[in-house]
Amino acid sequence: MLLWIGANTGYNVDLPHPTIVKLDQDALEHTYTRGQGMGKNVELHGFYDARTNTIYLPKSFNEYNAWHKGILLHELVHYVQDMNRVKVACLAELERDAWPLQRKYLLEMHGVEWYYDELWFKLISNCQTN
Secondary structure (H helix, E strand, O other): OHHHHHHHOOOOOOOOOOEEEEEOHHHHHHHHHOOOOOOOOOOOOOEEEOOOOEEEEEOOOOOOOHHHHHHHHHHHHHHHHHHOOOOOOOHHHHHHHHHHHHHHHHHHHHOOOOOOOHHHHHHHOOOOOO
8 A cells, every 4th residue: 555655646655564553443532532532423434643653443444345445545645644744734734635545546446436525625624724
């Protein structure tokens, strides 16, 4: 997957592999929010922790499932961005690469078409101002 990211971006992917940890859903959400809770109607599929260079995935992760591989690819994009010291105004801007790359990976590598709402994508990939 790192090689695929390198072939589809300008990022250096000659990197050590990140640590990958699988947790049950409650522990995954607790780790992500540092105990603050996710809120209603939110499902966490995984995340990358830049402090520890660790990708966290749910225990239900199946390495043979195309959608799950897309989630891992998405989090690997964040790892690669971190290792390449990508500068952004806010963390949300990192999604500008991750979502489209995840969609491209799913289609090219697994024949899975993933559609997401473009308005939602713009909302979650831009810095929020108050």
